Amino acid sequence: xxxxxIRLALILISASVLLLFGYISSPGQELExxxxxxxxxxxxxxxSDDPNDDGHTTIVSWQLSRDDGAGLNNVMxxxxxxxxSPEGEFLQVGVMxxxxxxxxxxxxxxxxxxxxxxxxxxxxxxxxxYKMRAKSTTGTYSEFSELxxxxxxxxxxxxxxxxIMIAVLIFSGLVIYFITAAKRGKELYVxxxxxxxxxxxxxxxxxxxxxxxxFVLGTGTAADLATIAGYxxxxxxxxxxxxxxxxxxVPVNEPVMLAVAQETVKSAYMEAGRPDMYDExxxxxxxxxxxxxxxxxxGLMIRxxxxxxxxxxxxxxxxxxxxxxxxxxxxxxxxxxxQLAQLPFFIAATDYTLIGEELYAASGYLSKEALLLGPxxxxxxxxxxxxxxxxxxxxxxSFGWGFFKSLISTIS
Amino acid sequence: xxxxxxxxxGLAAFLTLCIFSFLYKDxxxxxxxxxxxxxxxxxxxxxxxxxxxxxxxxLIPIFQQGKLxxxxxxxxxxxxxxxxxxxxxxxxxxxIAFYIGVGTGVALPLYMYNYVFRQLQATxxxxxxxxxxxxxxxxxxxxxxxxxYFFFSKEHKGTFGGLSKVGIYTxxxxxxxxxxxTVMGRxxxxxxxxxxxxxxxIALFGS
Numbered sequence: 001x002x003x004x005x006i007r008l009a010l011i012l013i014s015a016s017v018l019l020l021f022g023y024i025s026s027p028g029q030e031l032e033x034x035x036x037x038x039x040x041x042x043x044x045x046x047x048s049d050d051p052n053d054d055g056h057t058t059i060v061s062w063q064l065s066r067d068d069g070a071g072l073n074n075v076m077x078x079x080x081x082x083x084x085s086p087e088g089e090f091l092q093v094g095v096m097x098x099x100x101x102x103x104x105x106x107x108x109x110x111x112x113x114x115x116x117x118x119x120x121x122x123x124x125x126x127x128x129x130y131k132m133r134a135k136s137t138t139g140t141y142s143e144f145s146e147l148x149x150x151x152x153x154x155x156x157x158x159x160x161x162x163x164i165m166i167a168v169l170i171f172s173g174l175v176i177y178f179i180t181a182a183k184r185g186k187e188l189y190v191x192x193x194x195x196x197x198x199x200x201x202x203x204x205x206x207x208x209x210x211x212x213x214x215f216v217l218g219t220g221t222a223a224d225l226a227t228i229a230g231y232x233x234x235x236x237x238x239x240x241x242x243x244x245x246x247x248x249x250v251p252v253n254e255p256v257m258l259a260v261a262q263e264t265v266k267s268a269y270m271e272a273g274r275p276d277m278y279d280e281x282x283x284x285x286x287x288x289x290x291x292x293x294x295x296x297x298x299g300l301m302i303r304x305x306x307x308x309x310x311x312x313x314x315x316x317x318x319x320x321x322x323x324x325x326x327x328x329x330x331x332x333x334x335x336x337x338x339q340l341a342q343l344p345f346f347i348a349a350t351d352y353t354l355i356g357e358e359l360y361a362a363s364g365y366l367s368k369e370a371l372l373l374g375p376x377x378x379x380x381x382x383x384x385x386x387x388x389x390x391x392x393x394x395x396x397x398s399f400g401w402g403f404f405k406s407l408i409s410t411i412s
Numbered sequence: 413x414x415x416x417x418x419x420x421x422g423l424a425a426f427l428t429l430c431i432f433s434f435l436y437k438d439x440x441x442x443x444x445x446x447x448x449x450x451x452x453x454x455x456x457x458x459x460x461x462x463x464x465x466x467x468x469x470x471l472i473p474i475f476q477q478g479k480l481x482x483x484x485x486x487x488x489x490x491x492x493x494x495x496x497x498x499x500x501x502x503x504x505x506x507x508i509a510f511y512i513g514v515g516t517g518v519a520l521p522l523y524m525y526n527y528v529f530r531q532l533q534a535t536x537x538x539x540x541x542x543x544x545x546x547x548x549x550x551x552x553x554x555x556x557x558x559x560x561y562f563f564f565s566k567e568h569k570g571t572f573g574g575l576s577k578v579g580i581y582t583x584x585x586x587x588x589x590x591x592x593x594t595v596m597g598r599x600x601x602x603x604x605x606x607x608x609x610x611x612x613x614i615a616l617f618g619s
Contacts, residue, residue: 164524171524172563190564206603222508223515225523259495259508269487288461292453295446302438344591347584355583357562365564380565387559390532394552398539408532 039067039075039134041142047130047150052161053153056109060094061102065134065142068098074136083129086147090131091119107152118244124154161410164220171382178381179374190365190371195334195352199233199366202332203240206307212247213237216297216308216322218313218337218351219290222256225360226338230312232363232372233336237310238268242277250283251300253293258285294318298325311335311350312359315342323349336362414614425612428605554582 040348042062060080068075075098081090082105094103107122122128129149132143182188206213215237217230229297232251241248252258262283269278288295298321301309309326311319311333319335319342326333327349335346336354346353354362355377364372393404413421430445470486473479491507494500535555537548560572561579568576 049435071483093601112613161525164521164529165530167524168521188565191567193564221515223519225516226521228512228516256508256511259492259504260512263508264503280499287450287453289453292450296450298434299438299443300447341594343589344587347587348591359562376564380563383559383563386528386532387556390535390552390555393532393536394548396538397536405533405536408529408536410529410533 014133027184036136036138036140037072037074038140039136039142040065041134041145042078042132043145044131045132047128047148048154049151050104052158053152055152056107056122058105058107058122058128058150058152059102060105060130062132064099064101064147067136068134071391072136074138075134076137077135078103078122079135081131081133081144081330084126086149087131093120095256122152124152127151144162159402163177163407164410167382170385171378174182174378174381175375177374178377179370182370182373182377186228190361190376190378193354193358193362193365195354195358196233196362196365198332198334198352199237200240202308203237203244203246205332207244207246209307210247211307212304213241213296213308213310214219214301214304214326214331215248215310215312215408217250217252217257217261218311218315219253219293219318220314222254222260222312225294226336227257227313229336229363231260232367233310233312234261235264235268236366238265239272242269242272242274245274245277247279247282249300249304249306251286251293251297252283253286253288253290255285258283275322290316290318294321297322301325301329301331305329306331309333309350311337311346312354313337315339315346320345320349326350383412418615421608421612421618425609546609554578558582 042252044063046061048059048061050059062078065071065075065078067073077098078093078096078100080094080095080096080103083090093105096103105122108118108120110118111121111123112118127149128151129147131147132145136142152322157213172229202212210218215234217234218224219228221225236264238248240246248265250261252261262280265283266275266278269275278352286293300306306326306329309322309331311322312335315322316339319337319339323333323335323346333350334352334354336359337343337346338356338359340356343355347355357389360379361376364374364376389404389408393408396403397405427448432492433439434442448544465516470482470489473482473488488507488510491503493504494502521562537551539545539552557575557579559579561568561576561583563572564574566572580604
């Protein structure tokens with residue numbers, strides 16, 4: 001007990017002495033901290049053009065501050081500033097972490113914003129002034145680096161996509177070759193496609209039931225490849241409906257698509273020798289907004305009791321709503337799209353589905369025209385070339401040889 | 413919830429129920445909601461196009477900024493209107509052909525990049541004697557079989573038919589996974605709507 005008291009007394013005395021010492025050593029005013037050493041600025045700042053862009057990007061590169069990873073070792077980041085004149089207001093355009101020695105300055109493409117000059121705009125052929133500074137871990141800054149100037153250039157050729165250009169040229173050559181061959185009378189075989197074989201049967205059923213046919217060209221635009229493939233199938237369907245005297249309804253969601261669809265159906269009716277049966281009112285514009293369009297089409301299916309529904313083109317979240325409503329009405333449904341996310345719904349809810357490329361091939365298969373069969377054949381040959389390349393690239397890459405892999409590598 | 417909010421949310425709840433009523437069968441409530449939403453969308457879209465296209469792409473560039481080259485596409489746009497004249501209707505075809513031609517021309521290299529080269533690039537994986545190597549081998553094999561399925565110049569019979577069948581099974585497995593994922597997303601949307609209705613009725617009648 002005595003020992004404990006002695007210890008307690010000693011602790012109390014020590015604490016008092018320390019407190020007293022602290023009081024004496026700080027006579028009512030704070031001591032000035034020694035000035036913190038500032039980091040050295042980055043050096044050799046260089047502005048260069050991004051080699052594969054449309055003139056709105058520059059690349060800023062620099063030599064690291066001598067206090068980045070060495071020296072004082074207190075650099076935390078680099079701040080990059082840009083201006084259109086050396087005396088002008090400098091805008092901070094980017095921050096890069098320590099150890100990094102370049103920054104891609106992606107400028108905006110609009111010169112003005114809300115009627116005011118856009119400070120984030122970068123245009124080709126304009127001088128841009130840059131300066132940089134290093135920021136320390138305690139929030140202090142180095143001096144600015146030297147002012148440097150550079151320009152962005154409008155590059156006409158993307159060096160990272162040469163292989164794509166060659167592929168497009170080879171593919172175009174194959175298309176021209178096969179179209180020419182077909183025109184000269186060479187027979188080009190295309191295997192049967194289940195969904196397309198069902199077209200005739202489904203139109204016949206609608207005729208027997210005395211009900212109309214619904215053709216939806218999707219919610220894409222008139223110029224989408226899948227929509228263009230849809231026009232060809234629409235032409236075939238319209239020609240048959242003209243022959244069978246069955247009504248075909250085509251609701252569309254885009255004004256240009258309306259014009260193309262009307263022209264397609266009109267031409268098909270003329271080709272069938274029944275221009276008198278063509279009724280422009282059956283191909284009509286609903287609205288461009290996705291779900292209001294779908295609500296209207298669903299209502300149409302129920303009220304018109306369509307016997308056959310075609311969905312050919314680009315579809316989004318509405319695919320299942322359309323297909324399920326069509327299934328409720330008991331219609332035969334044939335769908336086709338190249339939208340991967342929507343294909344599962346069409347497969348689940350419609351009777352026949354043209355999967356991706358089948359939609360494009362269908363147009364050639366249906367028409368048997370040289371102009372449409374040629375590309376289908378060219379695609380097949382292109383696939384053989386690509387599969388060979390893929391095989392070679394995988395095998396050689398497994399042994400560490402990257403030549404074939406580099407042939408199919410691109411830079412975005 | 414304020415009285416104004418209660419009224420607007422009441423309208424939203426009513427329209428939601430009108431649309432849901434289609435699950436039973438077509439009825440006047442659904443017809444009302446359908447025609448209201450289609451009409452409002454049409455009017456809204458027309459005004460949106462007027463402001464974002466006609467004002468921003470025609471009036472301002474030509475008359476305020478003096479960009480006279482904008483006249484060319486404007487003439488193309490006007491040509492679309494000639495469809496209403498029997499004599500001049502052929503002019504609209506030029507504009508349509510230009511629009512679709514440019515769309516297709518721009519799409520071709522983009523498709524080649526996104527759907528061919530990037531996919532191929534991702535498929536090139538080294539084959540190794542490990543689980544990872546087996547995974548790579550399966551991936552390359554399934555991609556090859558799937559491409560066989562999309563080969564249209566040859567009938568799918570014999571060995572080629574067998575391989576293309578593996579390809580279609582691969583596709584179906586992928587579609588199944590995608591189906592499940594999207595359905596979960598749709599269920600989340602349904603839950604969100606039911607929560608909205610529940611909150612509205614709680615605000616209206618109390619818990």
